[in-house]
Amino acid sequence: MSDQHAKNRNSASSHAAEAPAPAAGLVAAIRGASAEIRLTRLTALRSDFPEAAAREGGVELLLEESGAADLRRMAGEGGEAYYFSADSMTEAYALHLFRIEEKDPVRLVADTVRDDSRIYPRPTDVRVFADPPFSLPAREVAEVVARMEMRPDTADIKSGRASNGALYLYSDRFLEAAHAESLIEWIEVGQKENP
């Protein structure tokens, strides 16, 4: 397994020499799931590959030593971990899937908003959470926004509305309020009037 940056899945394969026998099944399972754009849970690997799980160091060590340079691991809550092949999806996309798998919609929204505010930087249209890959029901999105206002760990997430009423979120760790307000109006209204 490698920490190098994900190569695109259509670019030359980054598979190392085929994984040694005990790890081969695990690697194939992860790659297969990734090809279908799914993450593979550590707990699922343990139950699907009981012999591997029973070895010293278990599934994790086997994968660690598999030499499969395309595989990536993400640590979740409560000891869970997720694997994917960077030949099939980018780390950015895997991160979305990871947040969905973790089933904490408040964190999913907050962390996605933080990433947008930090990376681009831009405020986030709440409607994106109703679309794939998030696909949260619209009512749930509204609830999440309401809950975020109460949670101290999401105190940095602020909301703003464009003149047409559209709701956007941003993190004030990365975007100042005035800047965010201006961007919201530009993205939602100005840009569309100036195609």
Add this chain to the structure above:
Amino acid sequence: MAATYGYTGKILRVNLTTGKISTDDTLKYKDFIGGEGMAMKIMWDEVAPGVTPYAPENKIVFGTGPLCGTGVPCSGRTNITSLLPSSPFHGVSSSHMGGYFATELKYSGWDMIVVEGKAANPVWLRIEDDKVKIEDARWMWGKGIFDTQAMVASFMGKEAQVAAIGQAGENLVNLSVIRTGSSHSAGGHGGVMGSKNLKAIGVKGTGSVKIAGDRKAWAELDKLMMSVIGANNQMVVPSSPQPWAEFNDKSSRWTGRKGLYWGAANPPVETGECDPHDMQSVGLRTMKAVFDFGPQAEKYTVRMGGCSHCPIRCHSQLKVPQLSKYGMDEYVSNTCMGWFSPRGVMFKGIKAFDGNSEADAAVVGPAIGAKLADDYGVWCNYGQIGRDLQYAYETGLLKKVLPADEYASIPWEKLEKGDATFLIDFYERVAFKKGEFSHIADGTYWLAERWKFGDDFWNGKVYKVWSRQGFPVHHSNEAGGQVGALISCFSNRDAQNHSHMNFIGSKLPIALQKEIAGEIFGSPDALDAPSDYKPMNEYKARFVKWSLGRSMLHNSLTVCNWMWPMSVSPLKERKYRGDTGLEAKFYSLATGIQLSEKELDEAAARCFTLFRAITQRQMGQKDLRVAHDQTTEWVTHAEKGKDGKEIPQFTKGTIAMEEKDMELGRTLVYREFGWDEKTGAPTRACLEKYGMADVAQDLASRGLLPV
């Protein structure tokens, strides 16, 4: 004639007064590249200052360039140059249309058509390879563009490509278009064709465009091109998270994704993921219908259409059955402003009407407007016509300037209710010049003079007028800080410049964009993050010159400035870098004339400087900084935040420019071009450097050349 490559080598000249049809040599103009550049040279040489747009002495030039017809991606564009009726000084300007007209013209053996004079009766021009005839158009006159195209096709066959005017052009409505295909409109010069009694041009060619270079090298270049091309407006990031993508941006035109369909196709076509390595899905990336209308447009979309040799296809072709209720064909096509400008006329919003839910009305309403504007051939002055109407209506001015019975005859209640059938009445009055109201399409400058618009109109941010010349903001400070703002200062109409936006709007993270800006312009400071602008610097001035030049270059080659230049790429393995040398590489291979990127940029700067000289000669002004390059006041006034307090310029959260800084910007851009730093007028040294000593001499003889 010696073999020519890229160019066909021939310019068609048609004098409608005398009926004379003649041939000119393209290559004598080759220093001006093609299309717009060559047209500027013809306008300088042949149209004297003081000629008005509708006078027989005015010329209208339909131009292609050396890349048109070669298969270079997005090279199916026609550039049209003439005097602009809506401009206060009838400034020379260009309009552009896509479709298949330009390539057909090349295949018929012509690079350009120069039309002059005025026919005694309505005529149309029939071009079949080297057979050119002026035909009687009396039966076409009075018809809309759709019928006109069908009539021309009935004579020439359905392969013929037709550019035509509608009733608006015939009636010399200043805001009128020339259109080809079902939705490709060049705004501004329809009336010029009308003034010449020229209803249409039909063209059919059986030839080809020859390429000088090696085929393998061409194929390699094409491959490189396809590795950097993105979606429409060169947006290289998808609008939703995709397994292949590192980045995404909801406001991207790269809307293709799994589960999104051309819903009215039979069977429906899924756009799919559109991985950028898959060349077969390039045309599925830009599902423009949902971008322009929202998700409700999916079910109306038959497919995406566009211009010849364009893999992007940015025109939505819709099937809107509700249109038949109004006696219109249910198939309708358009893009961007074509949909937005009817929405702008409906400035109170489009609501549920005639049994359409609000969501459906959002598609049906603009579709009605687009159909009418496209048939009558009405232009919108880049959406400004709606804001002009809004001002006149909301201030009560309309009630004062219109006779009471005329005012009462306009179905204002429909406008108020958001019933888009208001547009049927609106476009008819405009196209047929019915009543005082029709002056709404004189163009903002002439309209404001006639109806006495106040300073509140010119200086109010809400009306978006960029210049006292009467053209609106178009990718200016709101998107590009000083770069966008300065680009808009050099036009005689809305800037129509996307060179900067196809980079600034790529949707890549700003840090990455700044790195790329550093590589192209010498410093990351050439680019600021949106709404986080910093004071002017020389790198921004370089960016401005580059953008102005590239737009001129694209309209000369002719390639689509809604895609080119290729500053960025969707591929991570390219580090998202594009290739700004692609135009020169294609030009050299196509024509056999070897020009580096820098040399081609210099040729474009020559053309732009000539455009500047024509503008100066037309205005008769020594000081273009004062007479031409200024903006309306809102552009440089501090904005107020939500708390009502002014946000100082150059702090986060404002797009406002600052007067002194803009003046510095003008100076720096003049310096980049080698123009006079005080007045912005081309100097003798600059003109001579570009081989235009004759232009310097002419300006000097009029007392316009800076000392």
